[in-house]
Amino acid sequence: MANIIDGNKISQVIRNEIKEETERFKIDTGIVPGLAVMLVGDDPASKIYVKRKENACKEVGFYSREYKLPAETDEKTVLSMIDELNRDPEIHGILVQLPLPGHIHSAHIIEAIDPAKDVDGFHPVNIGRLLTGRPCHMACTPKGIMELLDRSGIPIEGKEAVIVGRSNIVGKPLFLMLLARNATVTVCHTKTKDLAEVTRRADILVAAAGKAEMIRGEMVREGAVVIDVGINRLDDGRLVGDVAFSEASPRSSFITPVPGGVGPMTIAMLLRNTLDAARRSRKDP
Numbered sequence: 001m002a003n004i005i006d007g008n009k010i011s012q013v014i015r016n017e018i019k020e021e022t023e024r025f026k027i028d029t030g031i032v033p034g035l036a037v038m039l040v041g042d043d044p045a046s047k048i049y050v051k052r053k054e055n056a057c058k059e060v061g062f063y064s065r066e067y068k069l070p071a072e073t074d075e076k077t078v079l080s081m082i083d084e085l086n087r088d089p090e091i092h093g094i095l096v097q098l099p100l101p102g103h104i105h106s107a108h109i110i111e112a113i114d115p116a117k118d119v120d121g122f123h124p125v126n127i128g129r130l131l132t133g134r135p136c137h138m139a140c141t142p143k144g145i146m147e148l149l150d151r152s153g154i155p156i157e158g159k160e161a162v163i164v165g166r167s168n169i170v171g172k173p174l175f176l177m178l179l180a181r182n183a184t185v186t187v188c189h190t191k192t193k194d195l196a197e198v199t200r201r202a203d204i205l206v207a208a209a210g211k212a213e214m215i216r217g218e219m220v221r222e223g224a225v226v227i228d229v230g231i232n233r234l235d236d237g238r239l240v241g242d243v244a245f246s247e248a249s250p251r252s253s254f255i256t257p258v259p260g261g262v263g264p265m266t267i268a269m270l271l272r273n274t275l276d277a278a279r280r281s282r283k284d285p
């Protein structure tokens, strides 16, 4: 039976570490790490995420500022607000909650954020730095997965890693992070032929497709580490991942549950990136 990787517990340890580091940083520098979160429209899930981020900031002693804008706000207005935040010395991290209403191009918004304040790690400059192995803000969900692996003592070097999903926010950056740690990485998508044949090769299998329980037991190699990024709400209201947990867990050595696996790590990594941004703001004005 697999060891369950407890994302709630690990993320709480990280948040406590960040809280302590923040206290020390404030004493040493007089700087309070500041995060601005922008929400355009009233998507209910986004509202919940923004609230959680705000609470997490409070918990670790950050300064946080929230901008709630109506859905009809035009792109120009959002861009000019970002421009102001880029120049605001109290703000070290800027996060624009996605998805944005259809008339606003998320690429325009992401590219307008100063890469030094892009704590989501979505700006092409940060992606390019990740690709070339230079210091950068890394996307929070894949960064959280790397932390889960490391803090569970799971070796990465030389392992066969398979990622199902190639989105810009999970699959692709995770590919770069695992490659940088010397895993042999395969990325699968909807055009992959014989997905099960590929997933069965994985020492580390990451499911990030957004398809409820699509990874069945027989797709998992005996002894594999299984990381489930998916968050899917079933018609009966249950929340499940992309992995059929009851089938996969007897075959795996480690597995993340949904909820309580990868999810809580994302906010912890946002806090980490914001504290790093505040630190770097002193060295690289």
Ligand code: NDP
Binding pocket: 141, 164, 165, 166, 167, 168, 169, 170, 171, 188, 189, 190, 191, 192, 195, 208, 209, 210, 211, 214, 229, 230, 231, 232, 262, 263, 264, 266
């Ligand atoms: P996207 O919809 O942007 O991407 C999904 C990817 O999975 C695509 O590359 C798609 O392939 C691939 N895919 C979909 N179906 C299949 C299939 N049947 N076989 C193989 N590949 C498939 O999703 P995200 O990356 O944004 O999110 C993925 C999941 O992770 C979602 O459930 C989301 O809610 C969750 N999530 C969780 C987070 C957390 O904090 N825990 C954070 C972010 C996301 P193709 O490119 O060919 O279309």
